[in-house]
Amino acid sequence: MDYSALLEEIVDELAGQRGCGRVADYIPPLASVDPNQFGIALMEADGREHVAGDAEVRFSIQSISKVFSLTLAMQHARDDLWQRVGREPSGNRFNSLVQLEHEHGIPRNPFINAGALVVTDVILEVLADAKRTLLDLVRQLSGAADAGFDDAVADAEAASGHTNRAMAWFMKGFGNLRGDPEAVLDAYFHHCAIALSCRELARAGMYLAHRGCTLDGTCMLSPQQTQRINAMMVTCGAYDAVGDFAYRVGLPAKSGVGGGILAVLPGHFSACVWSPGLDSAGNSMLGIRALEALTARTGLSVF
Amino acid sequence: MDYSALLEEIVDELAGQRGCGRVADYIPPLASVDPNQFGIALMEADGREHVAGDAEVRFSIQSISKVFSLTLAMQHARDDLWQRVGREPSGNRFNSLVQLEHEHGIPRNPFINAGALVVTDVILEVLADAKRTLLDLVRQLSGAADAGFDDAVADAEAASGHTNRAMAWFMKGFGNLRGDPEAVLDAYFHHCAIALSCRELARAGMYLAHRGCTLDGTCMLSPQQTQRINAMMVTCGAYDAVGDFAYRVGLPAKSGVGGGILAVLPGHFSACVWSPGLDSAGNSMLGIRALEALTARTGLSVF
Amino acid sequence: MDYSALLEEIVDELAGQRGCGRVADYIPPLASVDPNQFGIALMEADGREHVAGDAEVRFSIQSISKVFSLTLAMQHARDDLWQRVGREPSGNRFNSLVQLEHEHGIPRNPFINAGALVVTDVILEVLADAKRTLLDLVRQLSGAADAGFDDAVADAEAASGHTNRAMAWFMKGFGNLRGDPEAVLDAYFHHCAIALSCRELARAGMYLAHRGCTLDGTCMLSPQQTQRINAMMVTCGAYDAVGDFAYRVGLPAKSGVGGGILAVLPGHFSACVWSPGLDSAGNSMLGIRALEALTARTGLSVF
Amino acid sequence: MDYSALLEEIVDELAGQRGCGRVADYIPPLASVDPNQFGIALMEADGREHVAGDAEVRFSIQSISKVFSLTLAMQHARDDLWQRVGREPSGNRFNSLVQLEHEHGIPRNPFINAGALVVTDVILEVLADAKRTLLDLVRQLSGAADAGFDDAVADAEAASGHTNRAMAWFMKGFGNLRGDPEAVLDAYFHHCAIALSCRELARAGMYLAHRGCTLDGTCMLSPQQTQRINAMMVTCGAYDAVGDFAYRVGLPAKSGVGGGILAVLPGHFSACVWSPGLDSAGNSMLGIRALEALTARTGLSVF
Incomplete structure (x- = not known):
């Protein structure tokens, strides 16, 4: 070919x-x-x-980063990863809170926003500097040693990410986010802001x-x-x-x-x-x- | 191997x-x-x-028949097949009417009951004896010339298939079932009742x-x-x-x-x-x- | 005044x-x-x-008839009336099937279509000629001895009432309609077709x-x-x-x-x-x- | 009597x-x-x-305070109050986010949590010290000059109110909360914590x-x-x-x-x-x- x-x-x-x-x-x-x-x-x-x-x-890789986050989480897998996030298609918008409510704070899969927030929370539990570790993984995989976070994107996400913030607090309410929601959001917004x-x-x-x-x-x-x-x-x-x-x-x-x-x-x-x-x-x-x-x-x- | x-x-x-x-x-x-x-x-x-x-x-092949129905429908495909039935996972029980209501009578995909009913309706529109044609297709594909409908199963489905009947009438209400719902149900129940x-x-x-x-x-x-x-x-x-x-x-x-x-x-x-x-x-x-x-x-x- | x-x-x-x-x-x-x-x-x-x-x-009283049906049902009340139909506002369209699915075939209240169908089923269980009894009640209450069913309306409802038919079969599937759905629908469509x-x-x-x-x-x-x-x-x-x-x-x-x-x-x-x-x-x-x-x-x- | x-x-x-x-x-x-x-x-x-x-x-009056908040909001009514919050029963749990998503951040009514948060936001827009003004109103109406906030309750609500926090950020995401969600939550939690x-x-x-x-x-x-x-x-x-x-x-x-x-x-x-x-x-x-x-x-x- x-x-x-x-x-x-x-x-x-x-x-x-x-x-x-x-x-x-x-x-x-x-x-x-x-x-x-x-x-x-x-x-x-x-x-x-x-x-x-x-x-x-x-360009900003955004949700493609969810593949790398999941890879990290599976490398360090705790037994309960698949108790905290499902593996089914959602059939809904990626930022929907509806299923989260019906399904008691368990996101449908790791590739919708809510699921990626839980995956990020999992990573934060096991890695000293989760934000950096993911960037290092991406650099290693891509060979792009100078790849980095686009801070303008990360900052803008943080400033306007009301729905993601709502999602994080909602899951916190269900006990399915263990760390500080703001720390989880910060790592998540940075992962999305990697440019490749x-x-x-x-x-x-x-x-x-x-x-x-x-x-x-x-x-x-x-x-x-x-x-x-x-x-x-x-x-x-x-x-x-x-x-x-x-x-x-x-x-x-x-x-x-x-x-x-x-x-x-x-x-x-x-x-x-x-x-x-x-x-x-x-x-x-x-x-x-x-x-x-x-x-x-x-x-x-x-x- | x-x-x-x-x-x-x-x-x-x-x-x-x-x-x-x-x-x-x-x-x-x-x-x-x-x-x-x-x-x-x-x-x-x-x-x-x-x-x-x-x-x-x-044994009763039940929903596996939906693959053969879809094959028939695609063989005789009308342009509007994919306007009348979607291609997305439903994320809901196979006999749910909820999405059907939210999505105006368009089933999510041909493999849930509602979708298979629409596919059956499509077949009934183009084939003289749709019930029989599907059985013939299955016989041809399987080489089982004596394969047939398990009438006890088909009759029992018809007698107790209230939810499927509801679904058919519901889609009729949305205009997405064109034939007589009872005829569609009869063919559908028979297709599910093929034994292989x-x-x-x-x-x-x-x-x-x-x-x-x-x-x-x-x-x-x-x-x-x-x-x-x-x-x-x-x-x-x-x-x-x-x-x-x-x-x-x-x-x-x-x-x-x-x-x-x-x-x-x-x-x-x-x-x-x-x-x-x-x-x-x-x-x-x-x-x-x-x-x-x-x-x-x-x-x-x-x- | x-x-x-x-x-x-x-x-x-x-x-x-x-x-x-x-x-x-x-x-x-x-x-x-x-x-x-x-x-x-x-x-x-x-x-x-x-x-x-x-x-x-x-004019055609339509859903106003639901008040008279409920009155009849309460007159002949069986203990289980309020087990079979709720008393809460639905917050949804009067002909929605969504809540019916989530709430296992129990309509929210007697004034939405599904609830009135259950009420009609209740009346049919206790009265010899439920269709006629309701008309008699309405004549007595209104003093309009010549009030009757508008057959053109009743027939048209029956011919196009696919969603109501779906609802009746759906509740039949949940076991919350005891009589023949077609008989329930016939009485219901006639009650709606009274003209006053x-x-x-x-x-x-x-x-x-x-x-x-x-x-x-x-x-x-x-x-x-x-x-x-x-x-x-x-x-x-x-x-x-x-x-x-x-x-x-x-x-x-x-x-x-x-x-x-x-x-x-x-x-x-x-x-x-x-x-x-x-x-x-x-x-x-x-x-x-x-x-x-x-x-x-x-x-x-x-x- | x-x-x-x-x-x-x-x-x-x-x-x-x-x-x-x-x-x-x-x-x-x-x-x-x-x-x-x-x-x-x-x-x-x-x-x-x-x-x-x-x-x-x-005792802690909790949601009964929503009546007084609404009274304040109606006293200072902006034209758009009823554009920002509905007047219909919700048919759902008081802390549900489902309808909020389907209805674009407009709560069903002022007496569910989401609605009261919008009402609180409205009050905060027009009153210098909204938290205090409501307490003054309650004191005036009840004649209980010494009525106050139960700080233990208010603090506990703030510490564990993840779902309310999610709701506030969610509505912020829809543009239906204008002030700082944390300030709205603080006033809301205090209003709920009044003891009478x-x-x-x-x-x-x-x-x-x-x-x-x-x-x-x-x-x-x-x-x-x-x-x-x-x-x-x-x-x-x-x-x-x-x-x-x-x-x-x-x-x-x-x-x-x-x-x-x-x-x-x-x-x-x-x-x-x-x-x-x-x-x-x-x-x-x-x-x-x-x-x-x-x-x-x-x-x-x-x-």
């Missing part, structure tokens, strides 16, 4: 659609991102890399396509743990559009409101697309179309 | 758990099934078959593992349509436990309250397990454990 | 608003009613009657303002039972706008989608307003304004 | 039930209240007072039975505003048991989890009962029975 040519083709064909969708506007640093950007990167399991479009521009490029994120996700290990042989998770994260990416990774995403794209993936989507085909590749315009479910509109083209043309999918 | 030995091993190891779970008891013909039965069958993509336990005993053995169902499911075609080369669906059904089996195939099922088993699958589960690994095999005892979500308790053992031991899964 | 003058005044002042709101259009016989009609009648506890506008035109004028309805409601007895001394209910029906009219009588209705009007009342509202001031009067245009909650828009004027000008209300 | 004898009779007859129900235990200062206490006080519109049982013991006796609360509520004016002639609200608060007490005053309360008691009332209930019969009396044991809806179990006896024996009710 000549992925380089294919990625170029996809970027060319979708060029006319640059700017479609709606850029996340709940905080100024996201609202001001140029909507016409569109990048894609793919790393094969043998280490070959392919890029097209704005693949070297860093498509190329860096595709590299960072390679362990998910490679049985839990980076290409240099460092193993983050067991093969079974890796399959399980991939499974959750299929059932819970695309907000409340997971069914549609699986139907159209057919790959384990996690999206973020920054417009990025990390997708993997186990045994074959790790890929990342980015374009800031979102669809109504909060997934990158052009990103989904690019991934759809990728699997349609190659005939590859996990299904 | 010596699947015959593996299946025997699994059946032996789980022997002590025969009878666990709770047999569906909402109609007498299901309630009276011997709970200690447990069978498994696997057909490889090269046609080799492997069975263990009660793999030749026929594990061996027959594993054969019947082979087209899902084989790019849409049976091993004798008859193509039911395009490769892409097949991937899409498999995708929906992952995101919607195990009632409201799809996340847990994907996490533990990692295969596209569809379960039925008769205790059967049809699961496929595209390119590799089609398998069917059966044991009548259900867990709280309505999936065969032993069936899930058997499939979990199958993927854990082989390391195989779509993820 | 010169009620005759007051009613004339109100009808005059609101004349310019005749036709506002939206006439119920789910069945042709209601949709074709002239929206410009507007009548009001008030009967004092001493028997004096006052009317203005189209007070002698008969404002003058007749004001007379019919007098027992609610007169401690359970008609002015000729026939007692339908005990004083306490009457207070209780009045209490339920305040908390449940105006669909999901009871709070607003109590705030603005301040009288026990029951509305119907035919545009009628029956309201009483215990010890003082029984009143009926009618105008077909409805607000978004399903209450007569002009009817509420007329009652609001009535209580604002007189300063009278139960509060 | 000899109310003194009647109250004594009621207190005697219910003596054997002292201690029934469950004392609120979410904060230590409430959990430690002696459950066997039971007091009742009634003030007639002519100023005569009647008491029985523990009518002089002060039955006698004092019965006096304080007299303006609601007296067309908005105290017996010494100071008018707090217009007659119509007073009717409207009474109407809301009927439709929203007893948590999610308003229908049952209206059915059994038939008076405008507001309950609190401290075990108090303030009830009025316009034109006749203001009454307060108190006993700490609560029923499952959060209303004083003995309190409701006492009020039920009061209206059953006298035949008096607003209906």
Whole structure:
């Protein structure tokens, strides 16, 4: 498969659609991102890399960070992780409090905001400097030693994150957040504010396509743990559009409101697309179309 | 891979758990099934078959029929199929009317009861004898020329299916059921009442593992349509436990309250397990454990 | 208080608003009613009657019949009436199935459709000809010996009442409807299809303002039972706008989608307003304004 | 009517039930209240007072304070008060966030926690020292110049009020809380922590039975505003048991989890009962029975 040519083709064909969708506007640093950007990167399991479009521009990874937080939590897993957070698709908006109330403060899965807050709380219980440890993990996985938090984003999230704050206090009320909600929120907002490029994120996700290990042989998770994260990416990774995403794209993936989507085909590749315009479910509109083209043309999918 | 030995091993190891779970008891013909039965069958993509336990005993396929109904509907697809039924996991009981009300009579997906009723309505619109056509399809796929409807089951469903009847009329009220609800229910209840053995169902499911075609080369669906059904089996195939099922088993699958589960690994095999005892979500308790053992031991899964 | 003058005044002042709101259009016989009609009648506890506008035109009483059904059910009360139907406002549309599912087939109160269906089922259990008995009761209370069912309305309700039919079957599924759902629906649709004028309805409601007895001394209910029906009219009588209705009007009342509202001031009067245009909650828009004027000008209300 | 004898009779007859129900235990200062206490006080519109049982013991008025907050807000009413809070019964737990999410941060009514937080926010916008002004109002109405905040209660509420905090931030997220959520919560927790006796609360509520004016002639609200608060007490005053309360008691009332209930019969009396044991809806179990006896024996009710 000549992925380089294919990625170029996809970027060319979708060029006319640059700017479609709606850029996340709940905080100024996201609202001001140029909507016409569109990048894609793919790393094969043998280490070959392919890029097209704005693949070297860093963007806010937002909810894609939830994959790395969960990886950290599973590495240090306490027995009760899956008592405190479920593994089912929510069927609701990512920031809904409704299920949280009906289900006594247990979030449906680790990829909605409430679930990621619990995962962050778990990490804070076991790691001295959880905020920093996650950044170190991301640097290691991506090879981007200079990757960091976008403080403007983190600060804006903190200043306007009323619903996430409500969620944290709500779970505190149910006893499912053990630490100080403000500390959990601070770590969570920073994790979301990490900035990476498509190329860096595709590299960072390679362990998910490679049985839990980076290409240099460092193993983050067991093969079974890796399959399980991939499974959750299929059932819970695309907000409340997971069914549609699986139907159209057919790959384990996690999206973020920054417009990025990390997708993997186990045994074959790790890929990342980015374009800031979102669809109504909060997934990158052009990103989904690019991934759809990728699997349609190659005939590859996990299904 | 010596699947015959593996299946025997699994059946032996789980022997002590025969009878666990709770047999569906909402109609007498299901309630009276011997709970200690447990069978498994696997057909490889090269046609080799492997069975263990009660793999030749026929049981009521129940919701597994929804896969075949959807296949028929996609064969005769009208453009508006996906306007009338969604593709998202429901996150609710399979017979819930709540989402139907909030979402104006559009069921979440074709694998919950409401969705299957719409699919049945679609089939009834295009086929002269929809009830019979589905049975013929199942006979063709499974090679079981004598397979038929278990009339005791179909009659009992009709006599006690108040909630399904409510659902059908509710959707009629929203204009999303076009035919006579009683005719739709009659076909639906009969489809659920088809009886097949594990061996027959594993054969019947082979087209899902084989790019849409049976091993004798008859193509039911395009490769892409097949991937899409498999995708929906992952995101919607195990009632409201799809996340847990994907996490533990990692295969596209569809379960039925008769205790059967049809699961496929595209390119590799089609398998069917059966044991009548259900867990709280309505999936065969032993069936899930058997499939979990199958993927854990082989390391195989779509993820 | 010169009620005759007051009613004339109100009808005059609101004349310019005749036709506002939206006439119920789910069945042709209601949709074709002239929206410009507007009548009001008030009967004092001493028997004096006052009317203005189209007070002698008969209209479909629709849900106002639920008050008379409940009266019948309380007369023949079985101990379990309040186990089968609640007494709380629903906070939802009158035809919602959501609470019914969450609350296991027990309707919130007797004045929403589901509750009235249970009340009808209760009546059918104890009375030989429940459909006729209710009509007789209404004739007796209103003095309108020739009042009857509007068969065009009853037939149209039956033909298009899919949601009510769904509700009946749904409750049957929960075991909270004991008779044949179709028989319950038939009685229910006929009760809703009784036609009366404002003058007749004001007379019919007098027992609610007169401690359970008609002015000729026939007692339908005990004083306490009457207070209780009045209490339920305040908390449940105006669909999901009871709070607003109590705030603005301040009288026990029951509305119907035919545009009628029956309201009483215990010890003082029984009143009926009618105008077909409805607000978004399903209450007569002009009817509420007329009652609001009535209580604002007189300063009278139960509060 | 000899109310003194009647109250004594009621207190005697219910003596054997002292201690029934469950004392609120979410904060230590409430959990430690002696459950066997039971007091009742009634003030007639002519100023005569009647008491029985523990009518002089002060208790935490909790949600009864919501009536006084609303009175203050209506005195200083901004046009948009009823755009920011509804007037409908919630049909849900008093601390539910579900409706708040579905209804975009607009609480159903001013007597559930979310609604009272908005009312408090409204007061904070118009009054220099809102916390103090409410206490002054309560002192004036009750004649209890030494009434004050129970700081142990206020502090405990603040320390454990995670769900209320979640609610405040959630509404902030919807833009329906304008001030600092922590300041709103502080005022709210203090208002709930005011301590009064039955006698004092019965006096304080007299303006609601007296067309908005105290017996010494100071008018707090217009007659119509007073009717409207009474109407809301009927439709929203007893948590999610308003229908049952209206059915059994038939008076405008507001309950609190401290075990108090303030009830009025316009034109006749203001009454307060108190006993700490609560029923499952959060209303004083003995309190409701006492009020039920009061209206059953006298035949008096607003209906």
